[in-house]
Amino acid sequence: MIYKSAFKDIIYxxxxxxxxxxQYRIVLMKNSRLVRAIVHLVANQPPQPQPIELDTALDVILNRIIGxxxxxxRxxxxxxxxxxxxxxxxxxVTFNALDVARPGNVASRPATTSDQPIHIxxxxxxxxxxxxYVDREGGKPVSPGVAGMLR
Incomplete structure (x- = not known):
């Protein structure tokens, strides 16, 4: 770990x-290849939301924090x-590839009726x-080392 911010409130x-x-905080963790920004979201402090409510708002919360x-x-x-x-x-964390702006002048490109492959x-x-977007079905427990670092 190279940086751990203080917890901040976020309304959603x-x-x-x-x-x-x-509440959330940003933790920067360095591994052998690169530095990762971990968004650490806490869902157990009173008065906290029901898990279902937080689950439906994860996309909103994540994009507000990133913004x-x-x-x-990256x-x-x-x-x-x-x-x-x-x-x-x-x-x-995923994204919609159709939202990625392709280089060039969009106005001068001809409109197409079929999907065009792009490399992202x-x-x-x-x-x-x-x-x-948050892939809720892909959630998995973190390693004990990362959990210990976030405590």
Missing amino acids: PAQNREPRVT AELIGV HDCVRLIVQADAQFTEYP RSLDVVGGSVAF
Whole structure:
């Protein structure tokens, strides 16, 4: 680990559009290849949301945090870890490839009726360039070493 911020509050809409609050912090962790930005979201502090409410708002929360603190950070360098009680779960972060702007003048390109293949490098997909999404089904427990670092 090379950096751990203090916890901050973030307000987000619940399923019924009422405001809810949770806490997060950014942790920068260096491994042998690169530095990763971990968004550490806490879901066990009173008065915290029901897990279902937080689950439906993860995309909103993640994009607000990225928009405020991680603009320009590569997609492959961002991790989301949600802490509920003593359990830490890491969720894969994805994006919609159709949102990635292709180089060139969009106005001068002819309209097509079929999908065109494009090549997207993860280096080119950064915070602020596309909306990120949380793969809720892909969540898995984090390693004991990472969990210990986040405690």
